[in-house]
Amino acid sequence: MKTSTILPAAATATATATATDLKITEITITPIAFSDPPLLNAVGVHEPLVHRVVIEVRTGNGLLGLGECAGGQSRLDNLAVGANAIKGLSVFDTSLMEQLINEALDPALSSFERAAVFSAFEVAALDIQGHATGRSVSELLGGTVRDEVPFSAYLFYKWAEHPELDGRPAISDEWGEAMDPEGIVRQARRMIAEYGFKSIKLKGGVFPPAQEIEAIRALRGAFPDLPLRLDPNTAWTVETSKWVASQTEGLLEYLEDPTPGLEGMGQVAASAAMPLATNMCVVSFDHIKRSVELDSVQVILGDHHYWGGLRHTRELGTICQTFGLGLSMHSNSHLGISLAAMVHVAAATPSLTYACDTHYPWNGHNDVIKPGVLRFVDGSVRVPAGPGLGVELDRERLAELHLQYLEAKMTARDDTGYMQRFVPEYTADLPRW
Structure with missing residues (x-):
């Protein structure tokens, strides 16, 4: 796994690709932070920045696939485990990809977290499949x-x-x-x-x-x-x-x-x-x-x-x-x-x-x-x-939001803790009424 956000430009499509061409050779996981309004909910209020992660998967022939998921340090740790588990797989082997990710992750993890980790890589794999075949993901x-x-x-x-x-x-x-x-x-x-x-x-x-x-x-x-x-x-x-x-x-x-x-x-x-x-x-x-x-x-x-x-x-x-x-x-x-x-x-x-x-x-x-x-x-x-x-990464913007993440030193979203900075007696005990 790498954290650099600077990669060479990706090929957009290829008419033919061998099995070796479509094996995963490189995965980049980039945490970012972007602005969020003070939106209220049942457990507090959104902080000024929200943590998100952009995943880039690249194959041997230079095709690039994109994924995105929620952030937080524990999610980043689990994404790193998942990335290591699927290196060398064909992007068409998504069933095996899911199996290997589940085997590599901590057995104590919830099915919810396992699903989120696999999903980020599956979306990127489907993105590459589309570039390799000239088809949209919906097709x-x-x-x-x-x-x-x-x-x-x-x-x-x-x-x-x-x-x-x-x-x-x-x-x-x-x-x-x-x-x-x-x-x-x-x-x-x-x-x-x-x-x-x-x-x-x-x-x-x-x-x-x-x-x-x-x-x-x-x-x-x-x-x-x-x-x-x-x-x-x-x-x-x-x-x-x-x-x-x-x-x-x-x-x-x-x-x-x-x-x-x-x-x-x-x-x-x-x-x-x-x-x-x-x-x-x-x-x-x-x-x-x-x-x-x-x-x-x-x-x-x-x-x-x-x-x-x-x-x-x-x-x-x-x-x-x-x-x-x-x-x-x-x-x-x-x-x-x-x-x-x-x-x-x-x-x-x-x-x-x-x-x-x-x-x-x-x-x-x-x-x-x-x-x-x-x-x-x-x-x-x-x-x-x-x-x-059908979307293209804006690398300049990605780098800006990655820098914002680094400067913010974010580790997790905490709507309740942020609310308590202004309303110390606030609790997130539910149901409330």
Whole structure:
């Protein structure tokens, strides 16, 4: 493994390639840090910088594939183990790649972490496969069933700025404050005007549920025809969740992760008029059986970082179709490599039934890919034509964000710890209400 961000320019395609040509010869893992607004959630507030990792995989004939995942020192350590395990493999041997990574990683690691490590390399391998064959990743996944992938506006309660801290001046952003229903509606109006989203999601779990219900009602008044979603990240008890579901009947497209655990979700689902969705209590294949038995959730939010790559995410879609479950896609603070991968797999998954989540309006200005490929038009992103992911790395920007990471000395994301710098009595004990 190397940490240098300076590599020679990659070939974009080759008509023919031998098995030796397509073996992995070099892997570069580059941690980066980019700016993030003070977005509030159930466990605190986003710090001024978010940690992310860019993965570059190169083959013997000079083809380059890109991957991206969440950061943190433990993730970097696990990526290094994974990189060493797959050196010398053909980029077409992704099943063996997954097996070798799992064998090399610490046996105590969760299936969630194993999936995230493999996913970063699988996306890069598929990117190279596309360059080698002249095909897009979505074609490699079976072909597109939609040319454009719809996304939802992702709203957050937020401070007007990151407050002054330890001599660091306050950091404002163009979005301004959103701490009440009026601020949330104002944020939604701007996001829809700029990106054309056709549905809206509010990140809740920040204020007492009655206040967040008022925000949903204000959004319904402002946008009478758009589907609405509310996600409190398990901030409520079962009884509170049932009450919120009763108060929002007819307002919500779905209610996401109101309470912790499959059993609790099942109790809420038994009386809720709207579907329950999750990216917290069903995040691996071994969770699905019990969830179906309990009828805990009716919509699963897939995420190729969580589910072990693009092919496994497409398999998740087939399972959802089998059991009559809805499928959407979860998002975290991602950049363009992850967004491109998300668009390709969503385009190739027939059973996608809801618009996907995305943080890209909050973070896209930090991107490490060259602009022009990923654009939101009427709330959707057109599938990149390829080959591969269809995106190109901006090496100058990557180097800048890598330097920012080094200067910040970041080791992990800590929304709770950052909140406690300003509200010392704050705790992340959930459920809160």
